[in-house]
Amino acid sequence: MTRSHIESGPTNIWRYQALLPVPVDVAAKQNMNPGWTKLVKAGNLGRTLGIKSLHIKDDSGNPTHSFKDRVVAIAVEAARNFGFHTLSCSSTGNLAGAVTAAAARAGLDACVFIPADLEQAKIAMARVFGGRLIGIEGTYDEVNRFCSELIGDPLGDKWGFVNVNLRPYYAEGSKTLAYEIAEQLGWRLPEQIVIPIASGSQLTKIDKGFKELVALGLVEDTPYKVFGAQALGCSPVSAAYKAGHDVVQPVKPDTIAKSLAIGNPADGPYVLDIARRTGGAVEDVTDAEIVAAIKLLASTEGIFAETAGGVTVGVLKKLVENGTLDPEAETVVLNTGVGLKTLDAVSSIAEPTAVIRPSLDAFRAI
Amino acid sequence: MTRSHIESGPTNIWRYQALLPVPVDVAAKQNMNPGWTKLVKAGNLGRTLGIKSLHIKDDSGNPTHSFKDRVVAIAVEAARNFGFHTLSCSSTGNLAGAVTAAAARAGLDACVFIPADLEQAKIAMARVFGGRLIGIEGTYDEVNRFCSELIGDPLGDKWGFVNVNLRPYYAEGSKTLAYEIAEQLGWRLPEQIVIPIASGSQLTKIDKGFKELVALGLVEDTPYKVFGAQALGCSPVSAAYKAGHDVVQPVKPDTIAKSLAIGNPADGPYVLDIARRTGGAVEDVTDAEIVAAIKLLASTEGIFAETAGGVTVGVLKKLVENGTLDPEAETVVLNTGVGLKTLDAVSSIAEPTAVIRPSLDAFRAI
Missing domain, CATH: 3.40.50.1100 (Rossmann fold)
Structure with a gap:
C-alpha cells in the first residue's frame, strides 16, 4: 500500500x-x-x-x-456476501435514504425503520428509491430496540440491518x-x-x-x-x-x-x-x-x-x-x-x- | 494541453x-x-x-x-476581473442559490431575482448564503427583462449579472x-x-x-x-x-x-x-x-x-x-x-x- x-x-x-x-x-x-x-x-x-x-x-x-453513503456502501457488500435479500436499518433519516438508494442500485429489497416524526424531506428521500419505509411511534432508541427484536425473529431472517447485524462492516466505512x-x-x-x-x-x-x-x-x-x-x-x-x-x-x-x-x-x-x-x-x-x-x-x-x-x-x-x-x-x-x-x-x-x-x-x- | x-x-x-x-x-x-x-x-x-x-x-x-455552480464559477472570476461589487442574476431557482453561495465565498455582495412563486427549498437555499433575494411578480422571462433594464440603469452600475452582462463567461462553464x-x-x-x-x-x-x-x-x-x-x-x-x-x-x-x-x-x-x-x-x-x-x-x-x-x-x-x-x-x-x-x-x-x-x-x- x-x-x-x-x-x-x-x-x-x-x-x-x-x-x-x-x-x-x-x-x-x-x-x-x-x-x-x-x-x-x-x-x-x-x-x-x-x-x-x-x-x-x-x-x-x-x-x-450525507456521509451515510460511505458506511452503507460497505454494508451492501457484506449483505451480498451473506446472501441477505433485504437491506434494512434503524435511522434518524439520512441512513434510511442511503439504504433504500443503495438497495435499489444493488438489486436488493429494502425495508427501513424511522421515528415517525422525521423531517418531510428525509421521508420523501427515503421513499423515492422504492422499498418499504416504516414509521415507528417512538424515539430513535425505540426504533433501534425494535430492529434488534426483529433480527431475532424469523420475520427478519436473511435481513441485513446495516447498523445492527452488519454493523462491524458498516462502521468501517x-x-x-x-x-x-x-x-x-x-x-x-x-x-x-x-x-x-x-x-x-x-x-x-x-x-x-x-x-x-x-x-x-x-x-x-x-x-x-x-x-x-x-x-x-x-x-x-x-x-x-x-x-x-x-x-x-x-x-x-x-x-x-x-x-x-x-x-x-x-x-x-x-x-x-x-x-x-x-x-x-x-x-x-x-x-x-x-x-x-x-x-x-x-x-x-x-x-x-x-x-x-x-x-x-x-x-x-x-x-x-x-x-x-x-x-x-x-x-x-x-x-x-x-x-x-x-x-x-x-x-x-x-x-x-x-x-x-x-x-x-x-x-x-x- | x-x-x-x-x-x-x-x-x-x-x-x-x-x-x-x-x-x-x-x-x-x-x-x-x-x-x-x-x-x-x-x-x-x-x-x-x-x-x-x-x-x-x-x-x-x-x-x-445543481450544474449551475459550473457556470457561476466562471462568472465570478469575470466579475472580479471587471471590478464588480455585486453578483446578480435572473433565476428559476438553482442559479439564485449558486450565485448567492459563490458571492458569499468570493466576498462579493449578492442581489438575485426570481419569479415569486418558486419552490420553498430553492428560496431557502438562495437566502441562507446572505445577500438579497427579490421575488418578481411574473414569469422568468419577465424577471429576465427586468434585469436587462436594471443593467442599463445607474442602480445596476458595477453589478455583474452572471447570465446577462457576464453571460459570455458564464456560458463557457x-x-x-x-x-x-x-x-x-x-x-x-x-x-x-x-x-x-x-x-x-x-x-x-x-x-x-x-x-x-x-x-x-x-x-x-x-x-x-x-x-x-x-x-x-x-x-x-x-x-x-x-x-x-x-x-x-x-x-x-x-x-x-x-x-x-x-x-x-x-x-x-x-x-x-x-x-x-x-x-x-x-x-x-x-x-x-x-x-x-x-x-x-x-x-x-x-x-x-x-x-x-x-x-x-x-x-x-x-x-x-x-x-x-x-x-x-x-x-x-x-x-x-x-x-x-x-x-x-x-x-x-x-x-x-x-x-x-x-x-x-x-x-x-x-
Missing part, C-alpha cells in the same frame, strides 16, 4: 479498497460509490472565528447527500473520512478535528483511520486532537465528558438536530476515551446556536449544512471562544449532510427579502 | 483551466470549485429501458447541488460537462447524449466542448447525436423542431419543471441547428411522465433527481420507445439537480408506507 497506488485509484472510497472489508473487485459492482467529497479551505470562516487554518469536509456531495482528509491535506493528519456525535461510531472510526495511516507509513505520526460535538438537547456524551464520567447516562432527545438524536449512544464510552487520550474535548450547543452556525457557515463559505453541520460549526465556535481549541493549529470540521433535508431549521428565511412588480420604480422603492 | 496534464490537475473544473476564460491561478482563489461529479454507469436503468450502455452524469453532487463526460468515459465522446433545454445554452456549450476536445486531439473525432429535452408545459424548442421551423415561438410556461421554465429561450435556434446537424432530436414529456421518470431513475440507480432530471430521463424513455434513439449506442443522460429542491413533485410519497407501534405484532399486522 503506497500513496501513489491510492492516488491512481478511482475518485471515490474504493481508492482505499485495500483498507476496507470489501472484495478486491468492489469498484466493478453495483454500488453507490460514494466519497472523495470536497475538503473546502474555509478562509472566510477561519478569519471570522480567528482560526488560522480551517477546512470543512463537506459530505453533502455524496450520492444521497467511516474510516474513509479519515483517509480522505489526510490525503486531501497532502498526506498529513490535521492537528484538530471536530466530529458530530450520534452513536459515536463515526468519531471512533475516524480515530482508527488516522492510526491506520500512521501504522502503514502513509502519514507522519503527528499528534491530533479529537473534539466531539453534540446538540444540548441530546448531549449524553458531552454531559459525561464535562462531569468526568466514564459511563454515559442515556437521555430522551429533544433537539432540531434529529440526525444526531440518539439518546443512548453505543460508542459513547469510546468517544470519551478518544477525546481524553488525544487532548480533545466534547462540547454541546443549543438549537439557537445550531441555526446561527448554519447561517454563519453558509454566509462565509457558501456551504448549506444540515443541523448536524450546525452542531459541529457551532461547537467549533464555542471551543475557540472558551479557549479549548487552539486557533493556531490546523483544524478540520465535518459537515455530514445537506441543509435541504432540514429546511425547518431555517424556516425564518424561506421567503424572498422582498416581492415586487417587474419595474425599476418598484425596485427603487424597496 | 495533454491528457496527462489534465489528469494530474485538481478533481474539479479547474483541471480544464487552460480551456476556460479564467486566470491561470484560479484554483487558489475563493471560488466554489465545482465539478468532477459522478458519471454513474446506469446498468439497471439501461436494462429496464433496453439500452445497452447508459450513463447518468449526476450534477447533484456540486456544492449547491457548461463546456466542463462535455470535458468531464469525455474524460470519465476514458477520453471518448459518447454516441448519444440527452440534455435538458431551458435557455438552450447548456446544450450548445456541451456541443462546443466536444468539438474543442476533438480539435485539441484529446479525443477521437467520432460522431455523436445531441438530443434536447423539454417539459411539454414549456416546449417551444421541441415544438419548433417537430414543426421543422428554424425560429422558436415564445410560450408562457406551465410545468412542474420550473428550472426549465424559460418560455423564450435565447439559444433555441442554435439548439435546433445542433440537434439537426448531429442527427439528434428535441422531444418533450408531460408533468406526469416527469414524475414517473424521477421515480424510475431513483428506484433503479439510487439517484434522486429534480424535475429537470425527470425531463431528461422521461425524454430518454420516449426516444427509445419511438425508435429515435439507438438502444445499441453508448448514451449519456444529464441530471442537472437534486430532487430535494423539488419535493412537491413527489409529494405523494412524503409519508411512510406505514406507521406502527414499536412491536413485532404491529409489524406483522401491516
Whole structure:
C-alpha cells in the first residue's frame, strides 16, 4: 500500500479498497460509490472565528447527500456476501435514504425503520428509491430496540440491518473520512478535528483511520486532537465528558438536530476515551446556536449544512471562544449532510427579502 | 494541453483551466470549485429501458447541488476581473442559490431575482448564503427583462449579472460537462447524449466542448447525436423542431419543471441547428411522465433527481420507445439537480408506507 497506488485509484472510497472489508473487485459492482467529497479551505470562516487554518469536509456531495453513503456502501457488500435479500436499518433519516438508494442500485429489497416524526424531506428521500419505509411511534432508541427484536425473529431472517447485524462492516466505512482528509491535506493528519456525535461510531472510526495511516507509513505520526460535538438537547456524551464520567447516562432527545438524536449512544464510552487520550474535548450547543452556525457557515463559505453541520460549526465556535481549541493549529470540521433535508431549521428565511412588480420604480422603492 | 496534464490537475473544473476564460491561478482563489461529479454507469436503468450502455452524469453532487455552480464559477472570476461589487442574476431557482453561495465565498455582495412563486427549498437555499433575494411578480422571462433594464440603469452600475452582462463567461462553464463526460468515459465522446433545454445554452456549450476536445486531439473525432429535452408545459424548442421551423415561438410556461421554465429561450435556434446537424432530436414529456421518470431513475440507480432530471430521463424513455434513439449506442443522460429542491413533485410519497407501534405484532399486522 503506497500513496501513489491510492492516488491512481478511482475518485471515490474504493481508492482505499485495500483498507476496507470489501472484495478486491468492489469498484466493478453495483454500488453507490460514494466519497472523495470536497475538503473546502474555509478562509472566510477561519478569519471570522480567528482560526488560522480551517477546512470543512463537506459530505453533502455524496450520492444521497450525507456521509451515510460511505458506511452503507460497505454494508451492501457484506449483505451480498451473506446472501441477505433485504437491506434494512434503524435511522434518524439520512441512513434510511442511503439504504433504500443503495438497495435499489444493488438489486436488493429494502425495508427501513424511522421515528415517525422525521423531517418531510428525509421521508420523501427515503421513499423515492422504492422499498418499504416504516414509521415507528417512538424515539430513535425505540426504533433501534425494535430492529434488534426483529433480527431475532424469523420475520427478519436473511435481513441485513446495516447498523445492527452488519454493523462491524458498516462502521468501517467511516474510516474513509479519515483517509480522505489526510490525503486531501497532502498526506498529513490535521492537528484538530471536530466530529458530530450520534452513536459515536463515526468519531471512533475516524480515530482508527488516522492510526491506520500512521501504522502503514502513509502519514507522519503527528499528534491530533479529537473534539466531539453534540446538540444540548441530546448531549449524553458531552454531559459525561464535562462531569468526568466514564459511563454515559442515556437521555430522551429533544433537539432540531434529529440526525444526531440518539439518546443512548453505543460508542459513547469510546468517544470519551478518544477525546481524553488525544487532548480533545466534547462540547454541546443549543438549537439557537445550531441555526446561527448554519447561517454563519453558509454566509462565509457558501456551504448549506444540515443541523448536524450546525452542531459541529457551532461547537467549533464555542471551543475557540472558551479557549479549548487552539486557533493556531490546523483544524478540520465535518459537515455530514445537506441543509435541504432540514429546511425547518431555517424556516425564518424561506421567503424572498422582498416581492415586487417587474419595474425599476418598484425596485427603487424597496 | 495533454491528457496527462489534465489528469494530474485538481478533481474539479479547474483541471480544464487552460480551456476556460479564467486566470491561470484560479484554483487558489475563493471560488466554489465545482465539478468532477459522478458519471454513474446506469446498468439497471439501461436494462429496464433496453439500452445497452447508459450513463447518468449526476450534477447533484456540486456544492449547491445543481450544474449551475459550473457556470457561476466562471462568472465570478469575470466579475472580479471587471471590478464588480455585486453578483446578480435572473433565476428559476438553482442559479439564485449558486450565485448567492459563490458571492458569499468570493466576498462579493449578492442581489438575485426570481419569479415569486418558486419552490420553498430553492428560496431557502438562495437566502441562507446572505445577500438579497427579490421575488418578481411574473414569469422568468419577465424577471429576465427586468434585469436587462436594471443593467442599463445607474442602480445596476458595477453589478455583474452572471447570465446577462457576464453571460459570455458564464456560458463557457457548461463546456466542463462535455470535458468531464469525455474524460470519465476514458477520453471518448459518447454516441448519444440527452440534455435538458431551458435557455438552450447548456446544450450548445456541451456541443462546443466536444468539438474543442476533438480539435485539441484529446479525443477521437467520432460522431455523436445531441438530443434536447423539454417539459411539454414549456416546449417551444421541441415544438419548433417537430414543426421543422428554424425560429422558436415564445410560450408562457406551465410545468412542474420550473428550472426549465424559460418560455423564450435565447439559444433555441442554435439548439435546433445542433440537434439537426448531429442527427439528434428535441422531444418533450408531460408533468406526469416527469414524475414517473424521477421515480424510475431513483428506484433503479439510487439517484434522486429534480424535475429537470425527470425531463431528461422521461425524454430518454420516449426516444427509445419511438425508435429515435439507438438502444445499441453508448448514451449519456444529464441530471442537472437534486430532487430535494423539488419535493412537491413527489409529494405523494412524503409519508411512510406505514406507521406502527414499536412491536413485532404491529409489524406483522401491516
